[in-house]
Amino acid sequence: MRFLLMTIISTLLFTSNIWETDLNKAKQSAENEHKYILLNFSGSDWCGPCIKMHKEIFETDVFDQYAKDNLVLLKADFPRLKKNQLSKEQQSRNDQLAEMYNKEGKFPFTVLLSSDGKVLKSWDGYPHLSPDAFVNEVKAGINANH
Numbered sequence: 155m156r157f158l159l160m161t162i163i164s165t166l167l168f169t170s171n172i173w174e175t176d177l178n179k180a181k182q183s184a185e186n187e188h189k190y191i192l193l194n195f196s197g198s199d200w201c202g203p204c205i206k207m208h209k210e211i212f213e214t215d216v217f218d219q220y221a222k223d224n225l226v227l228l229k230a231d232f233p234r235l236k237k238n239q240l241s242k243e244q245q246s247r248n249d250q251l252a253e254m255y256n257k258e259g260k261f262p263f264t265v266l267l268s269s270d271g272k273v274l275k276s277w278d279g280y281p282h283l284s285p286d287a288f289v290n291e292v293k294a295g296i297n298a299n300h
Contacts, residue, residue: 174283177228190225193267196230196231197234264277274295
């Protein structure tokens with residue numbers, strides 16, 4: 155039983171990327187680690203395509219493995235349910251991200267950024283791609299800007 159518990163914990167710790175919630179921290183990490191930033195605007199408790207994108211693309215092993223070595227993940231969540239409300243500080247950060255990168259308020263909306271915050275590529279809505287195809291589009295966005 156102890157072994158099973160440790161296996162589950164280590165799997166959770168080492169197979170799932172952590173989504174940053176602060177642009178400045180994401181930029182610093184991307185700069186230090188020579189990575190790009192993938193910013194995702196989501197409505198985690200109301201937006202069906204957002205939930206689908208996280209489940210079918212972002213939570214897959216294919217995406218996870220690529221992201222670990224190449225991306226700093228940044229999430230701007232806009233939940234609607236009272237029980238999921240963000241802190242005022244986080245809501246303010248998300249509002250600032252939306253003002254900079256998602257002025258039309260699209261959901262889901264995903265943006266590939268350089269470490270200094272320059273937009274390299276964006277996806278409007280659910281991309282209707284396999285995880286492999288999505289990773290290939292991220293790679294193409296990076297390669298087009300080298």
